[in-house]
Amino acid sequence: MTSPDSTRHPDPGLERWRLILGAAAERCTGPLHGSAADRDAALEWLYGRDEDLRRRGVRRGPGGSRQGGTGPSQLTAVDWLDDIHRLFPKETVERLERDAVEQYEIHEIVTDPDVLARVEPSQTLLRAVLRTKHLMNPEVLVLARRIVEAVVRQLLEKLRPEVRRAFTGSRSRRPSRLALARDFDFKSTIRANLAHYQPEQRRVLIQRPHFHSRTRRHLESWQLVLLVDQSGSMAGSVIHSAVTAACLWSLPGLKTHLVAFDTEVVDPTRDVTDPVELLMKVQLGGGTDIARAVDYGSSLVENPRRAIVVVVSDFYEGGDPYRLVRTVRALVEQGSTVLCLAALDEEAEPVYDRDLAGRLAQCGAQVGAMTPGRLAEFVAEKVGGSR
Numbered sequence: 001m002t003s004p005d006s007t008r009h010p011d012p013g014l015e016r017w018r019l020i021l022g023a024a025a026e027r028c029t030g031p032l033h034g035s036a037a038d039r040d041a042a043l044e045w046l047y048g049r050d051e052d053l054r055r056r057g058v059r060r061g062p063g064g065s066r067q068g069g070t071g072p073s074q075l076t077a078v079d080w081l082d083d084i085h086r087l088f089p090k091e092t093v094e095r096l097e098r099d100a101v102e103q104y105e106i107h108e109i110v111t112d113p114d115v116l117a118r119v120e121p122s123q124t125l126l127r128a129v130l131r132t133k134h135l136m137n138p139e140v141l142v143l144a145r146r147i148v149e150a151v152v153r154q155l156l157e158k159l160r161p162e163v164r165r166a167f168t169g170s171r172s173r174r175p176s177r178l179a180l181a182r183d184f185d186f187k188s189t190i191r192a193n194l195a196h197y198q199p200e201q202r203r204v205l206i207q208r209p210h211f212h213s214r215t216r217r218h219l220e221s222w223q224l225v226l227l228v229d230q231s232g233s234m235a236g237s238v239i240h241s242a243v244t245a246a247c248l249w250s251l252p253g254l255k256t257h258l259v260a261f262d263t264e265v266v267d268p269t270r271d272v273t274d275p276v277e278l279l280m281k282v283q284l285g286g287g288t289d290i291a292r293a294v295d296y297g298s299s300l301v302e303n304p305r306r307a308i309v310v311v312v313s314d315f316y317e318g319g320d321p322y323r324l325v326r327t328v329r330a331l332v333e334q335g336s337t338v339l340c341l342a343a344l345d346e347e348a349e350p351v352y353d354r355d356l357a358g359r360l361a362q363c364g365a366q367v368g369a370m371t372p373g374r375l376a377e378f379v380a381e382k383v384g385g386s387r
Helices: 004-008 012-021 023-029 034-047 051-056 077-087 090-103 113-118 123-135 138-168 186-192 232-249 275-281 290-300 321-333 354-362 372-384
Strands: 171-175 212-214 222-229 254-261 307-312 337-344 366-370
Touching: 012 023, 012 034, 034 077, 034 090, 077 090, 077 113, 090 123, 113 138, 123 138, 123 232, 123 275, 138 232, 138 275, 138 372, 222 232, 222 290, 222 372, 232 254, 232 275, 232 307, 232 337, 232 372, 254 290, 290 307, 290 321, 307 372, 321 337, 321 354, 337 354, 337 372, 354 366, 366 372
Parallel strands: 222 254, 222 307, 307 337, 337 366
Antiparallel strands: 171 212
């Protein structure tokens, strides 16, 4: 039995264990009160749906009874979102929203206008919008577009400086007479001005600053053909591909194509400068015909030796794998660079058909996973390496 003192002054450690283990642990930890009970109600609303946890008694108590808080059946998605933003830190809220959308497929998170008006934009919710926008009426689509715009803006702000750095050129060890703050050579400057050190003020007077030079990136008549699998499992890569293409589009001397595919091939290159509009037109799901997409991509190549063909897919081919291998081999043999990416996103954690990816690697394709920033560096290195 819990003493009155423990009710007035609950043990934080016991409360945490009770939140983790569920109502079945109350005989050891005591019941929850106040905000702890509210947190438990919010967790129960979501994780009480997990049949495995329910069978093990981790979340629910006997008969589904609970002590304190609001019963899960009384909470709506709107109430739940309000509660978790009030009760949990931001990183926990993001995890809860991700589980609600991706693990338990609570579609009202992204199809209910009241919920969309309250929800904090995130990449998880953007992926959910892309998967469920076919369920939305025009009013809800307007609210969903707010999420797409906010997340795309965040991604562009992060990626644009990385692309700019990649294509500006790399630093050289040779000194430069051009005084630019970004190329300031701190070590050489200090070494050259040590004779002017003032011990009383503990500072060095800089009379002759030193600067790095930079190697020049040559962007002349190159093509980047970005072929993106829009099957449901590739939602994150579709988002980052659209944003990456938008960042690369305006670079001088680099002609960028963006092609989306499932069993059909769609060329939305004309929308590449507006990644929000592009993503609102993407249709996630369906089968996958990679061979057909690569055939189309190869038809876009103008100068094979100055072309980079990037295939972003999990490589679970629903079409003809032999045709795919033949086309990739032909691209490599004619001098094109073929890059097969099993993931293009910030995590770069791929799940893919290793057998087919291995066969493509044997044909001369480069196979891996990349962040968007690393892809920009790869393209810059390839293009800048030509003379």
